[in-house]
Amino acid sequence: EFVWRKLNSKWQKESFIGHQLIAEYTVKEFENKKLLILKALKLHKSNLEKSRPLVHGDLTHFNILVNDNLNISFIDQKTHENSPLFDFFYFNAYLKSSINRNSVLTFKDKLKLEQIVNEIIYAVCDYSDKKKLDKDLSAIYIPDKYSNISVSLSKRLKEFKNLLQK
Secondary structure, eight states: OEEEEEETTEEEEEEOOOEESOOSOOHHHHHHHHHHHHHHHHHHHHHHHHHTTEEOSOOOTTSEEEOTTOOEEEOSOOOEEOOTTHHHHHHHHHHHHHHHHOSSSOHHHHHHHHHHHHHHHHHHTOOSOHHHHHHHHHTOOOOGGGTTSSSOHHHHHHHHHHHHTO
């Protein structure tokens, strides 16, 4: 299988490597994919330990692809140096903003989806050493190139820190 991708005004044929991790914003999809999302983020965490201090930089549910054999690929990196928690903060912020912008979801469903995301993030970002957690949380910074993104990152960063420090 292949896909076409436009790169520098030219169309290129590329191998198909998978579908985006989350395609629908439904409680059913999130509940069905909870373990897969957890697996993907834990795989990324393992990869980060090998690439420190570099982070992916654009870890969103659109940039995590899963094929029919459940192989996971990470695409469209905007690599830079940051806290090892940056990618999980950004994934959390971007996904929650996507959920909140969805006009079809009920308020109750949005809360449920955010709860599922919180559970996943909390499980992936589990620290046994509170001092190390505090150090990594305080080391998260939002690069200037992210200032034009529609997601309210500073607000989401406070929420992320509160989630992990509970």
